[in-house]
Amino acid sequence: MSIIDPVDLATKLISVPSVTPARGAVFDVVDEALSALGFTVHRFTLGAAPDGPTENMVAIREAGPGPHFGFAGHLDVVPAGEGWSGDPFSARIEDGRLIGRGANDMKSAIASMVAAVASIEQRRGTLSFLITGDEEGYATYGTPRIIDWLNERGIRPDMILIGEPTSELRLGDTVKIGRRGSVNMWLSVPGTQGHVAYPHKADNPVGALARIIAELDALHLDDGTDVFPPSNLEFTGLGTPTHASNVIPGEATAQLNIRFNNLQRGSELVERVTAIAQAIDSRANVRARISGEAFLTPPGELYDLVVGAIREETGEAPALSTSGGTSDGRFLVQLCPVVDFGLPNATMHKLDESAGVEDIRALARIYRRIVDKVVG
Structure with missing residues (x-):
């Protein structure tokens, strides 16, 4: 057993810039730490711009028969943006908080995971780390390719814990047991460009697009379930190629996102939107990208382990939630039961992103309790 301070390790990780898609030096930090703990580390980089290149890591430590936890x-982060009170990639501690891009989402959680496995005596089973450099982007060469790597080698975990920042007001108050699906769509309606004074010589597509938007905006998808809120469609953009006040545009476009529960499927929603658009204007085109399907982990051993460890460490009885954005659980659920649990998420993606120093250390202790019960 070894002692690793998760705050120190998180500081090292934050101080290596790793805007998505990430590779290289930030993986070196985790590689060095896990290799020293007896993990066999596999790293592979795939893809090209714009969705890559992306580095992934699978680290495995085995101790004979037993469960695989x-x-x-992810080690990638969103761009820092302007307006930070200091260098976003030079981690610092102020007023008991570790500040830097990735402190909350989710380099501190990865540091806590490493600290957790360092402090236990693994007597049985398998421990693994499945770390990607592209969760904040489209994940084209990220976690789905890790799953390919595992499947090619016949490796299948029995349960997976993702360290996304799920807590709301206090560490341990919320665990994510599922996530909504997400699909982005881009609508376009063609027309014929012309002068506004000669509308008979042009074909304005804006009216048709407006009717499509009105129809979709009024669309009722479902009423939700006991564990999921209602599916929701939101328009996120509108445009035409010309900004002149005296030109009828040759095309009108809109973009939308649907966050959906497990009553819906991404492909079916694309078909439904396409049918509505083309019923109004047969020339309408819909392009879509499904980020992931909704998933729900049924009650079982993983639930009990995570909830039990949180109660033992913090006294919290966590809410089991499916709210918020997507996570790579949408992919990993193909392998086994998946739960997301991590730090309070108030500052994720914000300027001066931060995490409480004591929360980081407490998170490492919670993770330690979990893995100790599985392989200790």
Whole structure:
């Protein structure tokens, strides 16, 4: 057993810039730490711009027969943006908080995972880390390719814990047991460009697009379930190629996102939107990208392990939630039961992103309790 301070390790990780898609030096930090703990580390980089290149890591430590417990997460971060009070990639501690891009989402969680496995005596089973460099982007060469790597080698975890920041007000108050699906769509309606004074010589597509938007905006998808809120369609953009006040545009476009529960499927929603659009204007085109399907982990051993460890460490009785954005659980659920649990998420993606120093250390202790019960 070894002692690793998760705050120190998180500081090292934050101080290596790794805007998505990430590769290289930030993986070196985790590689060095896990290799020293007896993990066999496999790293592979795939893809090209714009969705890559992306680095992934699978680290495995075996101690004979027994269950296979996997930690999963990502080392990439969103761009820092302007307006930070200091260098976003030079981690610092102020007023008991670790500040830097990735402190909350989710380098501190990965540091806590490493600290957790360092402090236990693994007597049985398998521990693994499934770490990607592209969760904040489209994940084209990220976690789905990790799953390919595992499947090619016949490796299948029995349960996976993702370290996304799920807590709301206090560490341990919320665990994500599922996630909504997400699909982005881009609508376009063609027309014929012309002068506004000669509308008979042009074909304005804006009216048709407006009718499509009105129809979709009024669309009722479902009423939700006991564990999922209602599916929701939101328009996120409108446009025409010309900004002149005296030109009828040759095309009108809109973009939308649907966050959907497990009553819906992404492909079916694309078909439904396409049918509505083309019923109004047969020339309408719909292009879509499904980020992931909704998933729900049924009650079982993983639930009990995570909830039990949180109660033992914090006294919290966590809410079991499916709210919020997507996570790579949408992919990993193909392998086994998946739960997301991590730090309070108030500052994720914000300027001066931060995490409480004591929360980071407490998270490492919670993770330690979990893995100790599985392989200790």
